[in-house]
Amino acid sequence: MQTHxxxxxxxxxxxxxxxxxxxxFTIVPMIASLxxxxxxxxxxxxxxxIGFANYIEMFTSDPRYIQSLKVTFIYVLAGVPLQLVSALFVAMLLNTASRAVGLYRTVYYLPSLIGGSVAVAIxxxxxxxxxxxxxxxxQGLGLDPVRWFGNPTAALWMLIFLAIWQFGSSMLIFLAGLKSIPQSYYEAASVDGGSYFQKFFHITLPMLSPVILFNTVMQTIGTFMTFVPAYVISKGTGGPLDGTLLYSLYLFKQGFEFFHMGYASAMAWVILVVIAVITSLIFYSSKFWVHYESEGGR
Amino acid sequence: MKKSLLGLFGVIMMVLLAACGGEDGTENTSGDADNDTDGGTGGDITLRIAWWGDQSRNDYTLEVIEMFEEQNPHITIEAEYAGWDDYWQRLAPQAAANELPDIIQMDLSYISQYADNGQLADLEPFFGEQIDISDIAENTIEAGRINDGIYGFNLGSNVLSTHYNPEILAEIGIDEMPERYSWDEYQEMAELAANADYIFDTGMQSDVFFNLYLRQHDGRLYAEDGNGLGYEDDQLFVDFFTIIKEQVDSGATPSPDETAQYAGPEDSPVMKGEGVAVHQWSNQYVGIQEMNEDINFEIAPPPGEELEKGLFLKPSMYFSISENSDHKEAAAEFIDFWANDIEANKIILGERGVPVSSIVQEELSTEVDAAQAKVFEYVTWAEENSTPMGAPDPSGAGEIIELLGNLSEQIAYGEVTPEDAAAHFRTQAESILGN
Structure with missing residues (x-):
């Protein structure tokens, strides 16, 4: 007992x-912020x-808040799927045996390590x-140059490209998932005359679906909270025309530029709830598309 | 044996954790002043001073601090400095925790916020005692007044001005910049530039120049009591921003999507010799002159026929003493040293604005370089050709500046008409300032 x-x-x-x-550093500040x-x-x-006044103001009389929600949703809805697709694509390329695979893995993972930094945003x-x-x-292709920082839509896409470029961590997890799919499945499919695409859609994707779920959840949460690139690229303004006013950037402005700490705290709690709801929706949907091997015999 | 090793490991982990936690408080002190000052006799009084600025400002300020410490061996000064954004983000929590530095560099747009909330000390009791103000104009001192006290010591004066390239001006067919020109004449000159495929200027920072325009029309941006806007007629808003919009439409000012592409001021057409003028504060002249030494910029007053009504001497920045400081007298001595000591000002060289003491100004006139001398000359001229600034910006000014900036951007993009923007600005601004 005592040893126990x-x-x-x-x-x-x-x-x-x-x-x-x-x-x-987490629980106490969270309670304070609530x-x-x-x-x-x-x-x-x-x-x-002041009771619920902050929450009411957000949705009734703050057009910039609504704008920041809109920008953030576009950013997440476009950024996460595109990032996952490119991560999976590169992971499959790297899954083919090659002597330089180790080098490639490192090279493609690097952007994830440094992608959130100020230097990269610059x-x-x-x-x-x-x-x-x-x-x-x-211009080389004979097209007109785009004013990436002056056009609200283009500026947001520039941020989305930056998010896509940081596919490294999802890629590594995909790669691990791909390695754990038994080769015998593919061999069996080849014997039955399955094409490359059939193998991809009927073996790779189902076998990988738990990993896809994991990556989707992690990336969605992370992408909702993006701050540094928007701050640096728009020089702290969220411009042009609030086109890059991501949620956390607006939260930061309310808290530390306008000194509305109460309002900023309320914003933080709303986005926490939003992320929680979206995450649980993803989990709920998972029973329709995620395939767990252990349940296979059920 | 194994267990004691584990125990040791556990203790190390805890120490590491504690160290990480404790570091938060000190790592903010980005200055290396500690190393310079802790040696020697060790001061009886330790003051903390904070400022924003770039590397050259940090360097010379540390030099002045060292000089002060040599003359006052019982005082040790710890420096905390950062860039503009970080500075204010750090100051706010310090204020909330009652841990403001003893001496704080303050800006016009924040001083009301800090003074109204009881964070700053009234400096009047120190005047004539620690701080000698006999060589400083009363207007200059009064520029730090918030309600019943002087809460910021004015460090220097800035005046709005137009910095222009005389060669390009001649090329568009204007021999000389007039000393006084109306907004109509301004637009005519701009059109000449646009016709010759030059830009005339790089635009105007909306809050600063709208305020200038309002002053010229007997108003100002903020009401004197800070509880609302300082102009009644929204037509003034419409007129001013229509001028700005027409400038963009005619090509005399680069469009906002073009300026958004610049990484910094060095990318602007004026700096590349493809444009005539920049409208900005007088102290910024030195910066653009250094940026491109092939162009000899000249200084002229900004547009507007009612020159004197529009122009005013703006305190470039203040030194304030925090209310929670234990050594207010020592802090006041440092401010006196900063304002009146000739040798110290030979290091400062007017970098924080034209020196406030007339004696220092005189002594310095032979020390400064040609560019700085031009700024001194312009500010001296403006002292005679300006009107008092009026009350400093109210609390909430930061939010107003951003609101106006956003609206002026939307006008330039054609997203909103000046008329709609004027009404929107009034409603929003009055709700922000009314709080």
Missing amino acids: MKQNLWGYLFISPFIIGFLA YFSFTSYNLFNPPEW MWRNIFGDEGIINLAL
Whole structure:
């Protein structure tokens, strides 16, 4: 009994860094922010209780809030699927045996490591600038250069391209998933005369569906919370014409530029609920398309 | 043996965690002033000072601090500095935690917010005691007044101006920039530029120049009491932004989707010798002159016939003392040193605006380079040809500036008419300022 207790104690000791950190830096601030979301709080004066006024204002009298929701949904709906498709595509290329696969894996994973950084966002500004490589290429093809930063739609797509480019982590997970599909399935399909596409749609996709679910959920959550690229590329404005005003950028502006901490907290809670709902919808839908091998014999 | 090793590991983990937690408080101190100042006798008083700025400002400010410490061995100064955005994002939580630095560099658009919320100390008790103001004009000191006290010590003056390239001006057929020209004449000159395939200017920052336009028409952007807008007739809004829109439509000002492509001011056509003028604050002249030394820019007043009514001396920035400081007198001594010490100002060289002390200004006139001397000259001229600034920007000014910027962008893109924007601006601005 005593050894058992002692062992537990050791266990708690080892997870204590996480537990303490989680309590102090996640749970406590979250509770504080929930309280602030029902107050008018400008950081200087004590918060003043105003009930649901922040939440009501958001949806009734703040057109920029609605705009930021719209921009964020377009960003997620376009960015996540495109990113997953490119991740899967590259993963399948890398799954073919080649001596340089290790090198390629690293090269394609690199953007994910650095993609969220300020340096990359600045590089992106240069790539899409007037004399950037994209516009030079367009001109080379005889097309008109695009003012990527001046056109609200183009500016958002520039951000989406940046999100797609960071497909590395999904790619690695896909790659692991692909490796775990037994070769014998493909061999059996070949014996039966299955084509490449039949193999892809009837073996690869179903076998990979749990991994697709995982990647979809992780990427959706991450993409909803994107901040740095929008901030750097629009120079902190969310412009042009609020075309790149992603949700977290607007939240940041409300909190730290306009000192509406209560409003910003309320925004944070709304997006938490939105992400939770969307995530559970994805999970709910999964029973129609995710195939688990263990259930196969049921 | 194994267990004690595990125990050791566990303890190390905890220490690491504690260290990580504790670091948050100190890593913000991006200055290396600690190393410079902790040696020697060790001060009895430690002051913290914070400012925003670029590398060159950081360097010379640290130099001035060192000089001050040498003359006041009992005072140690710790520096905290950052870029503009980071600076304000860091200051707000510090204010909420009552941990503001003793000396804070303040800006016109934030000072009301901090003073109204009781974060700043009234400086008047220090005048004549620690801070010598005998060589400083009263208007200059008054520029730091919020309601019943002086909450910011004005560090220098800025005036709106037009910085133009005389060669291009001659090329579009204008021999000399007139000292006084109406907005109609401004548009005529701009048309000459557009006809010659040059741009005339790079546009006008909406809040700054709309305020200038309003002042010229007996109004101002914010009401004196800060609770609303300072003009009654929305036609003024319509007129001003119609001019701006016409400039874009005629090609005299680059369109907003073109300016959005610039990575920085160095990309603007004026800097490349393809345009005539930039409208901005007088201290920014030195910057553009350094950026392209092949062009000899000149300084002229901005457009508008009612020149004197429009122009005013804007405090380029302030030093404020925080209310929660334990060493307000020592902080005041530093401000005095900054404003009045000749040797210190030979290092500062007017980088924070034309020095406020007339003695310092005189002493410096031989020290500064040609570009800085031109700015001094213009500001001295403007002292005689301007009207008082009026009350500083109210709390919430940051939000108004952004609102107006967004509307002016929408007007330029043709998304909204100036008439609709004028009405929208009034409703929104009054609800922001009314709070």
